[in-house]
Amino acid sequence: MSELTVQPVAGKADRRAFVDFAWTAYAGDPAWIPPLKSEVHALLDPRENPWFGHGRAQLFLARRDGAVVGRISAQVDELVQERMPATGQWGFFDALDGEAAAALIVAAEDWLRGQGMARALGPISLSIWDEPGLLIEGFDEPPMVMMGHHRPEYRAWIEAAGYAKARDLLTFALDIRIDMVPLIDRLIQAGARNPRIRIRDVDKARFDAEAAIILDILNDAWSDNWGFVPLTPAEIAYAGKKLKPIIIADLVKIAEYDDGAGFKPAAFMITIPDVNSMIADLDGRLLPFGWAKLLWRIRKVATTRVRVPLMGVRKAYQSSRLASQFAFMLIEYTRRVCVGKYGIHHGEFGWVLEDNQGMMSIAELPGAGINHRYRVFEKTL
Structure with a gap:
């Protein structure tokens, strides 16, 4: 019988094999989008x-x-320890068969125990801000940018290792050419008449400052959510650097509110073109001509699909009518630009925690429906 071994990655050859294995795991899967290898290597590089x-x-x-x-x-994240003590995580989980899957999970658990962890969450690759959760619904539709895709067999293999559901993360798809329903439209129009509310585009000429504003709101808005880990200043700068090339200025909007002491940023929504549809034919490589193709496609917004990966309203407003007003104004103002200027017709929101009642109001948008469900599993070690 063939012998199965599980060993820690050691050296450049192993790291390349680790990244490249995705091409083996998803060979022949029409819904899988090859990631840019340079991006995966950077994510794993300290x-x-x-x-x-x-x-x-x-x-x-x-x-x-x-x-x-x-x-x-x-992996062990010290910031996770502050909110979930003794909780480690695992991710980048791919296997060709159940035997390999079981052995890999055991290896990850043993390492986590050696780090003093008493509980495991997974898959999370590497952090909640990267690609959390295992796809359990929506296998036929390719994922949008910054979302994962997995083989249907993985769920049973993970559950066989003793894992149970911790949380589900949802994405919503909708035809953004459909106008808002009257009730939501009246809320938007009331906001438009309110001189204390204004919605503006992000200014790419001062992108670093704008990114800091957005991520400051994000850290505040999401701080009570399950699984939240604050982004550090270094991570904010890194995220801004990664996002800037794919940011279209009039698709990223900030809501400002005059609280009596002048206008201050209160909410934001980032909408990005579906880069996955732009890189699908690059097979993970930017060289020799991938860079030129990708930059041209981004500049021309060469896609009919967009995704809203991040949206947030400051906690000070979350229990008020203003929260819904900000959110739906941001959505509607962006929708008009997508449809009227860029000819985009398909939008995706998410991920959204299944128990986040505020964000689940997205389901009220006309034509919206869940298109992907991702599950984070947990187990006591």
């Missing part, structure tokens, strides 16, 4: 990703007869 300023990780490869048949990461 010299580039500031997550490693408060986190540590170990990567593992499973091999059978010398061939890679699976991969997994195990």
Whole structure:
């Protein structure tokens, strides 16, 4: 019988094999979008990703007869420990069969125990801000940018290892050419008449400052959410650098509110073109011509799909009517630009925690429906 081994990643060759294994795991899957290899390598590199300023990780490869048949990461985030003590995580989970899957999960759990962890959450790759959750519904539709795709078998393999549901994360799809329903439209129109509310585009000429404003609101707005980990200043700068090339100024909006002491940022919504549809034919490579293709496609907004990966309203307003007003004004003003200027017709919101009642109001938008469901699993170690 062929022998299965699981070993820690050691050296550049192993790291390349770890990244490249995705091409083996999803060979022939029409819904899988090959990620840019340079982006995955940067995410896993402590010299580039500031997550490693408060986190540590170990990567593992499973091999059978010398061939890679699976991969997994195990990680401990010190910022997670402040909210979920003794909780470690694992991610980048892919395997060709149940035996490899089981052995990989055991290796990740053993490493987490060695780090003093008593509970495991997964899959999370590497943090809640990257690609959290396992796809359990929506296998036929390719994921949008910054969302994951997985094989249907993975759920049973994870549950067989003793894991149960912690939370579900949802994405909503909608045809944005459909006008708002009258009730929501009246709320938007009332906001438009309110001189204390204004909605503006992000200013790319001062992008670093704008990114800091947006992520400051995000840290405040999401701070009570399950799984939340604050972004550090270094991560805010890193996120801004990564997002800037794909930001279209009039698709990123900030709501400002005059609280009696002048206008201050109160809410934001980031809408980005679906870069996945722009890189699908690059096979993970930017060289020799991938960069030129991608930059041209972004500049021309060469997609009919957009995603809202991040949206937030400051906690001070979340229990008031203003929260809904800000949110729906941001959505509607962006919708008009998408449809009228860029000819975009398909939008996706998410992910949204299934128990986030405020954000679940997205389901009230005309034509909206859940198109993907991702599950984060948990287990006591």
